[in-house]
Amino acid sequence: MSELHHLTIAEAGRLFRAKQLSPVELTEAYLDRIAALDGPLHTYLTVTGERALAEAKEAERELMSGTDRGPMHGIPYGLKDVYETAGVRTTCHSKVLEHNVPTRDATAQKKLRDGGGVLLGKHALWEFTFGGPSYDQPWPPAQNPWDSKRALMGSSTGSGAAIAAGFCAGALGSDTGGSIRSPAALCGIAGLKPTYGRVSRVGILPNTFSFDHAGPMAWTVEDCALMLQVIAGHDPADPASIDVPVDDYAGALGTSLKGKRIGLIRDWYEVEGKIWPEAIKAIDDAVAVFESLGCTVEEIKVPTMRQFLDCKIPITLSEIYAAFEEELKSRPQDFGRQFRFRIISGVLIRGSDYVNALRWRTELAKEMLAHFDRIDLMLTAGHLGEPPKVSPGDPPAILNASTPSITTPFNLTGQPALALCCGFLPDGFPIGMQIAGRPFDEAGVLAAGHAFEKATDFRSRRPTLASPAAAAAQ
Amino acid sequence: MSDFSLPTDTIRTIAEAAGLKLTEEQFADLVAAYRLYEPVLARLPRDWPYAAEPAHVFDPRTCMPERGAR
Numbered sequence: 001m002s003e004l005h006h007l008t009i010a011e012a013g014r015l016f017r018a019k020q021l022s023p024v025e026l027t028e029a030y031l032d033r034i035a036a037l038d039g040p041l042h043t044y045l046t047v048t049g050e051r052a053l054a055e056a057k058e059a060e061r062e063l064m065s066g067t068d069r070g071p072m073h074g075i076p077y078g079l080k081d082v083y084e085t086a087g088v089r090t091t092c093h094s095k096v097l098e099h100n101v102p103t104r105d106a107t108a109q110k111k112l113r114d115g116g117g118v119l120l121g122k123h124a125l126w127e128f129t130f131g132g133p134s135y136d137q138p139w140p141p142a143q144n145p146w147d148s149k150r151a152l153m154g155s156s157t158g159s160g161a162a163i164a165a166g167f168c169a170g171a172l173g174s175d176t177g178g179s180i181r182s183p184a185a186l187c188g189i190a191g192l193k194p195t196y197g198r199v200s201r202v203g204i205l206p207n208t209f210s211f212d213h214a215g216p217m218a219w220t221v222e223d224c225a226l227m228l229q230v231i232a233g234h235d236p237a238d239p240a241s242i243d244v245p246v247d248d249y250a251g252a253l254g255t256s257l258k259g260k261r262i263g264l265i266r267d268w269y270e271v272e273g274k275i276w277p278e279a280i281k282a283i284d285d286a287v288a289v290f291e292s293l294g295c296t297v298e299e300i301k302v303p304t305m306r307q308f309l310d311c312k313i314p315i316t317l318s319e320i321y322a323a324f325e326e327e328l329k330s331r332p333q334d335f336g337r338q339f340r341f342r343i344i345s346g347v348l349i350r351g352s353d354y355v356n357a358l359r360w361r362t363e364l365a366k367e368m369l370a371h372f373d374r375i376d377l378m379l380t381a382g383h384l385g386e387p388p389k390v391s392p393g394d395p396p397a398i399l400n401a402s403t404p405s406i407t408t409p410f411n412l413t414g415q416p417a418l419a420l421c422c423g424f425l426p427d428g429f430p431i432g433m434q435i436a437g438r439p440f441d442e443a444g445v446l447a448a449g450h451a452f453e454k455a456t457d458f459r460s461r462r463p464t465l466a467s468p469a470a471a472a473a474q
Numbered sequence: 475m476s477d478f479s480l481p482t483d484t485i486r487t488i489a490e491a492a493g494l495k496l497t498e499e500q501f502a503d504l505v506a507a508y509r510l511y512e513p514v515l516a517r518l519p520r521d522w523p524y525a526a527e528p529a530h531v532f533d534p535r536t537c538m539p540e541r542g543a544r
Contacts, residue, residue: 333500352520359529361528
């Protein structure tokens with residue numbers, strides 16, 4: 001048996017049902033590890049230890065008596081602290097909500113709870129999913145367990161880091177421009193942004209209503225599939241939720257890729273954006289893996305990342321400014337400087353700019369999705385450039401000032417996009433790639449990612465954590 | 475100068491009219507950030523057909539009490 005904190009959700013579930021492991025045992029292992037090692041990494045804002053043990057005991061009792069609530073039953077997980085949790089502080093990593101205790105659960109959290117999941121706690125993030133890394137909030141930013149000198153780009157930072165560090169089996173993140181997939185790529189884990197409308201956002205604090213997605217993060221693609229199975233589905237209380245049947249994601253994982261046609265978006269990371277040379281090779285190697293699995297791969301031409309980002313900015317500035325306008329007027333000093341810097345220009349965006357950007361979004365999405373008349377999946381890099389070194393006192397900066405984001409286009413198109421590990425730099429830092437699919441074809445995207453993970457050995461490498469004392473000495 | 479190169483005084487007027495009460499440092503950040511966004515706004519396509527709908531849909535059924543209630 002693997003070390004308990006490195007069990008995948010699928011492995012732990014099998015052991016529970018074979019009565020070879022109890023949810024209490026697994027929960028205690030995670031709580032002990034968090035207490036011992038999370039100090040320098042700051043992945044948790046709140047640890048719900050007593051509650052987790054109570055939920056684990058209940059799951060153990062039910063599983064022993066033959067009650068099976070599904071793939072998350074007894075599984076310890078975390079939530080990005082943007083998901084409302086009844087009776088548990090939900091801060092959005094901001095002084096503005098430092099003492100906020102909701103009275104309801106976000107719909108996705110409610111589904112995990114009803115599914116017998118064990119909530120370990122709430123994860124650090126970029127302030128309100130947009131401002132970070134920030135050092136002027138009540139809690140420091142989460143650090144990447146693979147390399148704390150490289151800034152952990154957001155915004156689901158604590159979730160990505162906690163999974164990589166073995167502090168939880170999975171987590172829910174949110175993704176408005178890449179906030180699940182960027183930290184997933186940089187932490188060497190898997191993270192899925194489902195189709196816009198697939199997972200309810202009710203009870204998740206907003207960034208940009210037009211682009212906000214909720215989704216799973218875990219060590220493996222298979223685990224993302226298991227988590228998605230529990231949280232997916234129509235929610236009439238979410239205006240963006242779309243009533244489409246939920247597929248059998250775990251069942252689809254064994255689907256053959258033979259005959260699948262993949263469109264490679266190479267221009268984004270070789271022409272428009274910069275990427276490590278080793279990452280270019282890693283993606284070329286991934287192409288070879290998919291070809292060996294029976295896929296055909298061809299390069300495709302799509303709108304530029306700059307076009308997608310230019311379209312997104314007026315929409316995001318307008319919507320996020322509206323969401324936080326009252327606090328910006330009454331207590332602007334309580335926001336971190338980074339967050340305030342990035343959103344306050346929303347006061348200057350004209351209504352016609354907002355509407356014209358929304359018109360443009362439709363055209364960009366049509367141009368992108370038109371490729372699906374002759375391909376089944378899209379493949380591209382998971383992250384561009386070297387993560388910056390960020391220090392307290394650095395001046396604020398807007399996101400993607402020099403190079404547009406390689407994750408954002410899929411927020412505008414709304415299609416499902418999966419980030420997963422496809423290799424490592426010579427110094428051991430992970431390299432990520434993205435697989436995107438047709439709207440609501442999460443099953444196809446997950447099947448491709450799972451097949452890739454099974455055909456490679458990148459899931460066997462974990463970061464080595466420094467003890468708190470050693471980290472403090474650095 | 476494009477339509478989006480707002481003079482600093484104009485930015486101050488708009489911000490004050492919107493109810494923002496910023497310190498000088500916060501106001502300087504607003505101006506600095508907007509200067510970075512100006513080129514984005516200048517690149518935004520505006521020559522759309524009259525009937526080009528924005529990517530927004532309003533479904534009145536979601537406002538019915540039995541559907542919106544949780």
